[in-house]
Amino acid sequence: MSRYEPVIGLECHVQLQTRSKLFSAASASFGGEPNDHTDPYTLALPGTLPVLNRRAVEYALRMALATGCRVRRVSRFARKHYFYPDLPKGYQISQYDEPYAEGGAIGFLLDGQPRRVALTRIHLEEDAGKSTHVGGAPTSLVDLNRAGVPLIEVVSEPEIRSAKEAAEYLRALRQLVRWLDICDGNMEEGSLRCDANVSVRPVGATTLGTRTELKNMNSFRHVQQAIEYEVARQTALCERGERVVQETRLWDADRGSSHPMRSKEEAHDYRYLPEPDLPPLHIADEEVERARTSLPELPLARRARFVERLGLTDQDAALLTTERPIADYVEQVIAAGADGKRAANWVASEVLRELNRAERSIADCPIAPPALAGLCRLVDDGTISGKIAKDVFGKMWASGRGAKEIVEAEGLVQLTDEAAIEAACRAAVEANPQQVGKYRAGNDKLIGFFVGQVMKATRGKANPEMVNQMLRRLLS
């Protein structure tokens, strides 16, 4: 066991999925032809002024309330100055000493145990454009489509203690912003970005060691690997009695290592100042209340309710609450008359498997919730067996027809007529005298063979329980 423990804090940039930019009406959608989503404000042409996008504030507020932050009724925008070609104004409008949200926490389960990582703050800011550096070329290319797209930056306290915990925190954060419908959480396209501040200290110490900042990690796996690498690197330095240098390091996923970013000699001095072009942002009590009452039930609460009310395992409940539309689908199936646990099991197994296979989202599921409820009811009232139900499900998926229609058209109604079952069982017993002898000699397992014979003869329609009982009676 190492004598050093890691101390990790994450800073996550979440792109808010508004239609227009934070301070102007150009499109905020991802992609598009380079520089098409521009307007005079995006280009910082003289005389242009920022006008705040109301929906961005609403989305930001949702996140603050979902994480239990204190919402400042008056917050301020500030200019953060630095020079870079993808930042046309020469400053980024952000929030500095009076962010709109402080405190709060993100909850998740780590190895089955509940964990909460406290948040320092969340603030609103605008994104920069995108620079592309073609290898060897003497110039860089700038696309300003992303410049001005609204972001919230979610800053955690430095209380994450392992790379795995950092990855779980990030998963929970991604799940939450998707659940709240404020960000698509696409790490590869950069709509969710994460930087990590990492330091190590002797176990038991209360002061923090020198930290480094890790960037350029665009998947959960990269975040975890980059932090693991950095913790090992810093621990090795400390054990050799060397110093950790405060620096920004870039993760190189191909090499599985990080290297220091080339930095300018001068220390960063952003010269924050209150944004003179924007009055303070007032968030009224009514606005906070409206946002609070319109918050959906949050993922962890729903997961707990699924366990408690539907009797699901925590694993299934977690699976069914990875995304809100999936959890909603389950509840719609139940609302349409299906038994809760049966509905949940169908979604957790068949529906999610088929969606995965077809690479579809639940929104494009060819079986609507009432149709799945119809299938569940047919199993519950004994019309069809569970085995037949799986075939019917496949046919529903392929054809879009209802369960009842398929069962009737194909004569799949479960055989529950006692005389008919007895006849089928007798036939199976009489046709297999050898197996009968072995069974009676004590080979109980052969019951399965007889059940199989009966099912074959009835094309799977016989009620399996009745077949079992009948066979035991005939064979005893």
Place this chain on the structure above:
Amino acid sequence: MTITPEEVRVTAELARLALSDEEVARMTRELGAILGAMERLAAVDVEGVAPMTHAVALDCPEREDVVGPQLGAERALAGAPRRSGQFFEVPRVIAHDKEG
């Protein structure tokens, strides 16, 4: 309050301004005078007065989230000294050498 020539140089560097030695000397003098005037304001007793960052008591104006007219790349690039396809072309900047 005074400002040193060194502080003037750092401030100019941060603002990407190239100042000659004479200009540094003049700026040191002039900024010193401005800061002196500010010092008089700093002497006013503001105990219990909320800080003001804006001269007009306004709510932050807001707009609906609607996409408005866009320039499009051709007009956006019309004033660019250099372009490459639909991109602005600028002297090479070191990859990732910036803060988020």
